[in-house]
Amino acid sequence: MVATGTVSSIGSTVPAGAPSAAAIGGRAWFMLVTLTFVYVLNFLDRQLIGILAKPIQDALHVSDGQLGLIGGLYFAMFYCFIAIPIGWLADRTNRVTVLSLACAIWSGATVACGMAASYPQLVAARMVVGFGEAGGVPPSYAIITDTFPPGKRAAALGVYNLGPAMGAAIGVAFGAAIAERFGWRMPFVIIGIIGIVTAILVRLVLREPERGATDLVRASDASEKAAFWPTLRMFFTHPVLMLAALGSGATQFVTYGLGNFAVLFLMRDKGMTLADVGIWYALVLALGMGGGMVVSGRVIDRMTRSSRAGYAIAPAASLAVAMPFYLGFIWAPSWPLALMLLAVVMVFNYFYLSASVALVQDEVKPNQRVLSGALLLLVMNFIGLGLGPTWVGQASDWFKAHGHVRYLQSALYTLTPFYVVAILLFLWLARILRRESRTAAGISA
Template sequence: MSETPIANPVNPAANTGNSADPKPTKRAWVVLGILCFVYILNFLDRQLLAILAKPIQDTLNISDTQLGLITGLYFAFFYCFIAIPVGWLADRTHRVGILSLACGIWSAATLACGLAKSYPQLVIARMTVGFGEAGGVPPSYAIITDYFPKGNRGRALSIFNLGPPIGAALGIAFGAAIAAAFSWRMAFIVLGGIGIVTAIGVALFVKEPPRGAFDKVSDQERQEKAKFWETLKMFFSRKSLMLAALGSGSTQFITYGLGNFTTLYLMRDKGMTLSEVALWYSLIVGFGMGAGILVSGWAIDRFTRKSKQAYALVPAASLALAIPFYLAFVWAPTWEWSLIFLIGPMFLNYFYLSSSVALVQEEVKPNQRVMSGALLLLVMNFIGLGLGPTYVGAASDFFRADFPENSLQIALFTLTPFYVFAIILFLWLAKVLKKESEDAAAAV
């Protein structure tokens, strides 16, 4: 069976025959920049409702529980489960086309959020945002993996994963600034319009790369269409993939539970204004989270060359270091001290992301990458995005009867045990990866 690489006009380095050290092309970096911008819009639109929670609550008279549901479970239900058939379709068809269509859908739905006159209308628009965003990230993972050779993917995926911190920071800065100057509705309308234009740009300027061009697979494997049930069974039967997904989900329970209520917490409990949030909180998110994701990508590429266990040990160590900073952030008596301590969790909480994504993309066949990425997102986002904010909102309302002045603070304190749970799962993953490496070495 032939293993000669197919001609690759998108990545000429793959055609040279020098498979020892292929390099990403200039086009690859341009495409990465475009996909990162799409991810910025993806995350910006996703976080905008949480950022503008206070004025939306005041306008539509919704409770913390309702806010947790609309930013968490209602959104995640469509976002997580629609991603599976979308991922399967993308593995068999045109990934760039699906990404462009998805961007158009979620952007139009974001615009509709700004037009909502009631909580049910906002729920419908929000769920449609989740439907569209289901086709955003998994195809991008696979496109990037086929533009960048092994040894460069951790760095490339970490740059792509700057989408969340940049999107969150811009959402805080511009979303809060627009809301303060005009209204929260205008923020949704403006950002939705930008997304629709971007969707057209993706279709025009991003070329579909050949599947598996940098991977040692046969021509037949490259051309083979992924089977839905086979990919599903493969993912859920691989202990390493499931532990990566569960460890990531436990971490996201913290990051989304915290992130979707931080603005409300800082404004309601600490006395910050929208203008102060737009400046100071956006800087903490942008630089803290962004630096953490960039450093994590460098660490993954560096340490996984020596041992595959680094995919698990790097996020486990970062989460252990984050715990005291997180407790100090929730405890701090003023918003100034809270933001100073928040730098720690913002930097350390996100090492898991590039690590888990890179592990999954490396471990599966090229024609299973989009659906495998979607399955990773299904598990970690249903746990984290679906249940994290829902839990924090319900806990805040539960504690309000006895602690009316600081119920949200107590709810945030109760997220701490999930740090420990996530660390245990990543340490378990490290043990599994070590055994897999030993078994592979013994089989040679």
């Protein structure tokens, strides 16, 4: 299928010099591991607010609603919209350089978070973190796509998408342990310094891959600089790209809404201590979310060999499995039972990520990949990251003001309808992909 303004990844002619799956060597895997480590830092920085919510609330007198705004809307205002010009710049310049500069900016701002003496100062620092992190993921998506060929991309992106799981798990374990001993500020400072050093190393050790080098059908204009407004118009008028973005956004409304308040909920409502969180919640994140990322990439690669609709069916089915376990997690009377149910939720909540990223990267021209990845992140993160935590925080304050004893629990229940919305959007996307595949097969015949 070749849509207007796109280049399909489906083809049989391998361009000269394009690495086959068998030819992927150590340099490609070194690049993937390095990018994944940067993503770990990216997500770790992002999650520290949620991980250290209780001590931050105690120190700066922050309400649930204010906490939701810091981790949600205020952060996303910069993270989502700055990603567009950064994506356009990276499509026209060196993507490794853009990634390195972005890592340095968000890491420096993370250090500033640890030095904040008031809520407004913390808000300002988090906005700069969002500004920097906007340049982290889209260039990495494109670099991986130009290094790994179709049939291996979803698996490679699945490894890369271990970053959130590893970042969240390390953040919980590291953040809780350090905060318990040295206070909540020190984790921000230490992780920020590690990020600055990493930014320098990224610029020194990674090489920029050729655009479109691994596509099965090489685009004749892969080396040309993509125009900004035509790419923007192509993305927002393309039903496949928009449904992938909206389905992912509805999913992230749940994942970020839960993720920013899970530690606070487990401590306040389920009776966990910060030491318990640092061990058991970190383990759930590492095994649940991490396992889901790895499994999802392999499942999607296998499903899409027979039909591109697998990009949509896999996340729809996984979310249908996750939803009842999510309700059980909120209801559970004890934190051990809650964590067991949450582990299942974590496995199935994240199938959408590798599927949507791989679909978008396959669907557009090589010289549009960073900007298209940024636009995907704009839509799904503004909905999920921007509005999910904000919704939960404001709902918690509302339930508290109206006399609910377990007001945060009530707020988390309100995320359930977004599971249904996400499932329906992915099923709609599957229908379109099936129809396009049938049309392409008819043309070939």
